[in-house]
Amino acid sequence: MKLHIESPLIESRPLSLLVQRNVWLKLDALQPSGSFKIRGIGTACEAYARQGKRRFISSSGGNAGMAVAYAGRCLNIPVTVVVPQTTTERAKALIARENAEVIVHGASWQEANALAQSMLSDDAAFLHPFDDPLLWAGHASLVDEVAAAGMKPGAVVLSVGGGGLLAGVVQGLRRNGWHDVPVIAMETRGADSLSQSLRAGHRITLDAITSLATSLGAKQVCQEAFDLARSHPVHSVVVEDIAALNACERFLDDHRILVEPACGASLAAVYEQIPQLAEVDEILVVVCGGATATLDQIRQWAARPDIKAA
């Protein structure tokens, strides 16, 4: 049983006309949990279920927590998600809607995560949002589907938080023999842990996340993503929050799909016509999705003077 769907791969007419080259969209915004995360988390949850685990625990109030909750409901395994007090009502409701238990604890993610870790026992599995080989193997299925459709991209554009998606996509490219297909790794300023690490030559830890794209808000990328970013052709690009927000609004007009700013960062690569894509034909954008944003929220953010001025 697969918990994710084979997502649609379409050629975007509006984006192709905009950049005068073919732009393809892998529409993981349409996954049942609202984002690509169910690919890897579904794969991991199934593996842990086979190992005899009887409870899943997560400390993500975002799309990872939603994917664990969805997977648990499908597999008939109880799920507990511990989230900090800063988690929005909407995010908590989306997780609870999948019948998961939501525990609110602590002022920050660190405290919520500490409680989640203390709840682990022999028959419970902790689902990390990005740092788990099972996750990467599951995310790689996205590339398998593109290959099976007979489409070889000139470059893959994707968003980077903790780097799980990046690690999975690079693994997918390699297992399909596409060692030469570059990846454009998009981050927003204030959540640019990969970009700063590549510049420093080692994995840095951000002091704080100052971007609105909270789903990209990992203070440090996982080692696997950092290593792959240095051994595979990966181009790291940082955009301002306002570019990601504008991309969300334009994408809603163009394709009638609402995504989070975390995904808007990837779409901004095309809407802002970044130079790294200037020579690329057959651009593939991973539309990673995200269920936590609303149109009202995106418009409010985009109207903030400090955001607009960036």
Ligand SMILES: *Cc1c(COP(=O)(O)O)cnc(C)c1O
């Ligand atoms: C988790 C997430 C990301 C970042 O994925 P990582 O594997 O953490 O790099 C990007 N976009 C959305 C919508 C996400 O949920």
